[in-house]
Amino acid sequence: MHSVAVTGLGVVAPHGDTPEALFAALLRAESAIHPVFPELPKPAAAATVDFDASRWFTKLQLAGVDRVSQLAVAAADLAMRDAGLEAGAVDPERIGVFAGCGMGGAAALEAAYRGNGRVPPLTIPAFMPNAPASHVAMRQRAQGPVLTYSVACASSSLAIAEAAKAVQRGEVDIAIAGGSEALIVPGVVLAWQAMQTLAGFEPGEAATAVRPFAADRSGFALGEGAAFLVLESAAHARRRGARVHATLAGWGSSCDATHLTKPDAEGQARALRQALKQAGLKPGDVGYCNAHGTATRIGDVVEREALALVWGEQLDGLRVSSTKALHGHLLGAAGALEAVITVMALRERQLPPNAHGASPDPACALNLVREADTQASALEAAISSSFAFGGTNSALLFTR
Amino acid sequence: MSSLKELQDLIQEKYGIPSSELDPQASMREKGLDSLALAEFIFEIEDKFGIEVPDDNPNIDTLAELAALVDKVRAAKVA
Numbered sequence: 001m002h003s004v005a006v007t008g009l010g011v012v013a014p015h016g017d018t019p020e021a022l023f024a025a026l027l028r029a030e031s032a033i034h035p036v037f038p039e040l041p042k043p044a045a046a047a048t049v050d051f052d053a054s055r056w057f058t059k060l061q062l063a064g065v066d067r068v069s070q071l072a073v074a075a076a077d078l079a080m081r082d083a084g085l086e087a088g089a090v091d092p093e094r095i096g097v098f099a100g101c102g103m104g105g106a107a108a109l110e111a112a113y114r115g116n117g118r119v120p121p122l123t124i125p126a127f128m129p130n131a132p133a134s135h136v137a138m139r140q141r142a143q144g145p146v147l148t149y150s151v152a153c154a155s156s157s158l159a160i161a162e163a164a165k166a167v168q169r170g171e172v173d174i175a176i177a178g179g180s181e182a183l184i185v186p187g188v189v190l191a192w193q194a195m196q197t198l199a200g201f202e203p204g205e206a207a208t209a210v211r212p213f214a215a216d217r218s219g220f221a222l223g224e225g226a227a228f229l230v231l232e233s234a235a236h237a238r239r240r241g242a243r244v245h246a247t248l249a250g251w252g253s254s255c256d257a258t259h260l261t262k263p264d265a266e267g268q269a270r271a272l273r274q275a276l277k278q279a280g281l282k283p284g285d286v287g288y289c290n291a292h293g294t295a296t297r298i299g300d301v302v303e304r305e306a307l308a309l310v311w312g313e314q315l316d317g318l319r320v321s322s323t324k325a326l327h328g329h330l331l332g333a334a335g336a337l338e339a340v341i342t343v344m345a346l347r348e349r350q351l352p353p354n355a356h357g358a359s360p361d362p363a364c365a366l367n368l369v370r371e372a373d374t375q376a377s378a379l380e381a382a383i384s385s386s387f388a389f390g391g392t393n394s395a396l397l398f399t400r
Numbered sequence: 401m402s403s404l405k406e407l408q409d410l411i412q413e414k415y416g417i418p419s420s421e422l423d424p425q426a427s428m429r430e431k432g433l434d435s436l437a438l439a440e441f442i443f444e445i446e447d448k449f450g451i452e453v454p455d456d457n458p459n460i461d462t463l464a465e466l467a468a469l470v471d472k473v474r475a476a477k478v479a
Binding site for chain 1: 443
């Protein structure tokens, strides 16, 4: 079996469009969450992307291309450039796209509902959840498998795992793997508010509304963006002299099969154990976990329980943070963005802090990364968790 | 009445293609206005002129043909 190397990173994130800018902002505990849609009855906050579509599209090319696909095209292109892969460098049939997306083109659908009966003719191709993957494929001329994974909050984490399998089996030489989400539109924000999972906040305090693992946590904020990784076998990377950011050493996926939205510690633990087993690592070998950490009342306690089940007495040696406090919850793109952050943590041997956690919750007792203590000079392995509505859990384990 | 100039202006405004680059007698598809983009452009035309372009015109290929069709629909509306 081939070892899977990460040779390209691309993000179009609320904190910027380079992994370096994103990571530096996270280390500074800078929150990108801000108030949105003041016209809504209840205050809303989200982390949005300052995106200049003209860098990737002419006006004509934008016809029928929803923001969710625009962000995907940009992030995938940045990842391919980072990997040093020029057009034509690889046989197109040996390039695959593995893209996660939770919802699809929310803005296109919203415009259709709000058009007073005038529905733009390209609503369907703009909205369909596999449009981002197809647009990435057209832009990068990827003629191998081009697949979309819609598994709620685990979508892009699973997309990366599935891409790694294809690389490992030798089905593709290059996998462009990640995800995109862009659903910060009033209708979708209202729906999430109705679900009672979004953080409440006082006026002027949107930036610190999301407080993972803290006693005063009250949920998450939505985020938008896209992130892609370029995966290839270590041998392929070596042959072409590519820089390797990290190795994707293990992955695990499981389903709770208990409840559609209520998380389950045993189910999550199964995914975490699988990732460790595949990587041939013991819990104590892993120095950092980029947690799912949605800051919901129940979710954080269950995640802590899952980590405790797997790490046991070594739990204190595992440093943990949820960066959703700062970039929001990117849902279908969350796993990919957090995979990039986890790779950056390994590469830089620095850990993004678990922000806004001044009041710890004993029920979520973890070795949380503090803002004044982000160095991790001996870090060799780090794991990123994504747990989805629907009960599917995914874990990605990276090594240096 | 000819809608050609107005359509050229709309194409410039919406897609950034100046009229000098789009020969009214040439295939719009070759300039990147493929069937999807054309469907959206016709939607814009309907909004701009307050008309409804019948959707049974699959053979429209040039801007001149499109302008002739828009002329016809606008004339019918006036009458």
